[in-house]
Amino acid sequence: MASPATLPISNPQSESQPPIATPAFRSFISRLNTTIRSGLSQRRPWLELLDRSSFARPENLSDAASRIRKNFSYFRINYISLLAVSLALSLLTHPFSLLVLLSLLAAWLFLYLFRPSDQPVVVGGRTFSDREILGILVVSTVVVVFLTSVGSLLISALLVGLGVVCTHGAFRMPEDLFLDEQEVGNSGFLSFLGNAAAAAAPSVATRV
16 A cells, blocks of 8 residues: 655755844844933933032133033933934934835844855846945945935934033033043043944854
């Protein structure tokens, strides 16, 4: 008696995982979430930022620059939040620019940074190497940022945010702030995101 035909069974574990499920991407998202939460936990009370009794006109440009430096070191998380809000409002009022930037970010993440090395990009039957993908992404980024209205929108939003931050820092008297001199010297503009950026470094290094 003939044995019954064996039906082919596909093994879902043998199928390649999409780029979003790679361990490097999950590690990057986890570390980014942790460092952002840690950074936001260091922000100063907004009422302290807006204390009207602490505002006074600076005596000269040197005094204004000193105030900006000290206030930025003390309120840097609040200031970075203001810059982020300025960028977010500008992008939300221009949905097309927001869509273009999100598409560009997704392309960098899933086509280069966190794409497994054993999963080549094939378009129209042609396989693209990592160098070709990097070149296409770099050219696309340059075109989007410098040759379209997206770049001017980002620059305008940053200038508005920096204007608000510098004006507040120049007129806010820092004498009532408990500021360590070492903290003043070591404060970086995006230092609280350094750990998150380091998570992506191994993935980039393997493709260089």
